[in-house]
Amino acid sequence: MSIQPDVIVIGAGPAGATASSILAMQGRKVLCYDKSKFPRYHIGESLIPYTWFTLNRIGMLPKLKDAPFTKKYSICFVSQSGKQSQPFFFDSHFDHPATQTWQVLRSEFDGMMRDNAKEKGAEIRHDYTVQRLLVENDRVVGVAGLDDKGQPFEQRAAMVIDASGRDAIAVNQFGWRMKDAPLDRFAIWSYWKGAVRDPGRAGGATTVAYIPDKGWFWYIPLAGDIMSVGVVAKKDYLFRETQDLSEIYHREIKENVWLQEHLAPATQCDEVRITNEYSYRSKHCAMDGLVVAGDAFNFLDPVFSSGMFFALWSGELAADAVHEALGKKDTSAAAFTAYGKRYCKGIEAMRRLVYAFYDPEVNFGHFIRQHPDLSADLTDCIIGHVEKDLTKMFAAFKEFATIPDELEYGGPLIAMKSPK
Numbered sequence: 001m002s003i004q005p006d007v008i009v010i011g012a013g014p015a016g017a018t019a020s021s022i023l024a025m026q027g028r029k030v031l032c033y034d035k036s037k038f039p040r041y042h043i044g045e046s047l048i049p050y051t052w053f054t055l056n057r058i059g060m061l062p063k064l065k066d067a068p069f070t071k072k073y074s075i076c077f078v079s080q081s082g083k084q085s086q087p088f089f090f091d092s093h094f095d096h097p098a099t100q101t102w103q104v105l106r107s108e109f110d111g112m113m114r115d116n117a118k119e120k121g122a123e124i125r126h127d128y129t130v131q132r133l134l135v136e137n138d139r140v141v142g143v144a145g146l147d148d149k150g151q152p153f154e155q156r157a158a159m160v161i162d163a164s165g166r167d168a169i170a171v172n173q174f175g176w177r178m179k180d181a182p183l184d185r186f187a188i189w190s191y192w193k194g195a196v197r198d199p200g201r202a203g204g205a206t207t208v209a210y211i212p213d214k215g216w217f218w219y220i221p222l223a224g225d226i227m228s229v230g231v232v233a234k235k236d237y238l239f240r241e242t243q244d245l246s247e248i249y250h251r252e253i254k255e256n257v258w259l260q261e262h263l264a265p266a267t268q269c270d271e272v273r274i275t276n277e278y279s280y281r282s283k284h285c286a287m288d289g290l291v292v293a294g295d296a297f298n299f300l301d302p303v304f305s306s307g308m309f310f311a312l313w314s315g316e317l318a319a320d321a322v323h324e325a326l327g328k329k330d331t332s333a334a335a336f337t338a339y340g341k342r343y344c345k346g347i348e349a350m351r352r353l354v355y356a357f358y359d360p361e362v363n364f365g366h367f368i369r370q371h372p373d374l375s376a377d378l379t380d381c382i383i384g385h386v387e388k389d390l391t392k393m394f395a396a397f398k399e400f401a402t403i404p405d406e407l408e409y410g411g412p413l414i415a416m417k418s419p420k
């Protein structure tokens, strides 16, 4: 970039690519660094309907319609007793094109998002690793790291957006990580070719299969007859007999009759992968010169496939807030108060629903039968309408389950300036 950037974006994943696209569309000079060369592997394949709005704004929908990704119209649950529910079709609740979404191969989807940001005018530099934020007088003034030749570099800009995913540069540098201990779980997963799929539109569903009292499996149909299959549970349960990942993964599949049947004709076609350090939130969403978006700010247990929605949405909200702050020539932390409030409120809705999912007293089917008037609230939350007022629904859950109160933290770090 020959001109000084207005904004540096760390990470060209879904959050960073969205923020880069929107700021470039608004005429801002954007320089985005990603430590990886694309295409690169990433987990997080199932989109939810409310991703539609951000994807529409950045012009991704025509591209997604032409891509070979599996179309997702519904979700489905397999109960503790192994009984598969009827698929829940999103269009039975919501009359909108968003009710058809996608199961994406992230290496391709993220490449498309990156190319889209480039088309809009953002400059993306791969193989550039940001190692730290440059801070002067309590203000972030730029980044420092290693370039694509392994040489140190520094770059300054009026604003930095940290969208570095679970590497969470700001959170680690400033010690802002707040763990959500009760949601601390491991995920172990791999890919299969030739697994059983339901016919027709239901064949694109994400299926969540319960492991009685212990956790759950995801079963996500990707293009090319590939199935993404993962297990999520507590460490003590998964590692109770062996440390061998492949043994644990196959043992869990063997113990689940529904999965056994569905994977019987299939062949495993990839290594077994693992992640831990599950749910967390950053203490702050911003400080002077910095705003944090996507997984760099927050990670929630993926049972409702909400991560990509939050990455896209927060990338959009952060970009709008940065554009406005630059316009007003006020990039202090306080300029991001509304961003933090709105984003955290959305996260809280989904976080409380995740707690409900894990509560042994909660059965969503029973809940709907007892509270038919709250069925729309439950569905809205699951599809990503997290800005809806869901007070009544959570109050009803609280009558028999442990649902946490909303967390207080997540606002910007407003520095106490000493008087001159």
Ligand SMILES: Cc1cc2nc3c(=O)[nH]c(=O)nc-3n(C[C@H](O)[C@H](O)[C@H](O)COP(=O)(O)OP(=O)(O)OC[C@H]3O[C@@H](n4cnc5c(N)ncnc54)[C@H](O)[C@@H]3O)c2cc1C
Pocket (backbone or CB within 6 Å): 010, 011, 012, 013, 014, 015, 016, 033, 034, 035, 036, 042, 043, 044, 045, 046, 047, 048, 128, 129, 130, 131, 163, 164, 165, 166, 167, 168, 169, 187, 230, 275, 293, 294, 295, 296, 302, 304, 305, 306, 307, 308, 309, 311
């Ligand atoms: C087991 C599991 C299953 C999941 N399933 C789903 C699902 O089904 N649906 C869903 O919506 N979500 C799912 N998620 C969540 C989803 O993967 C994330 O929420 C999403 O990828 C977040 O996007 P992001 O842009 O914030 O971060 P990322 O996608 O991680 O992108 C961050 C980018 O920053 C770059 N980067 C990192 N550090 C640096 C650095 N120091 N310098 C420069 N660049 C850097 C990385 O290379 C990367 O490209 C799942 C997550 C897990 C762990």
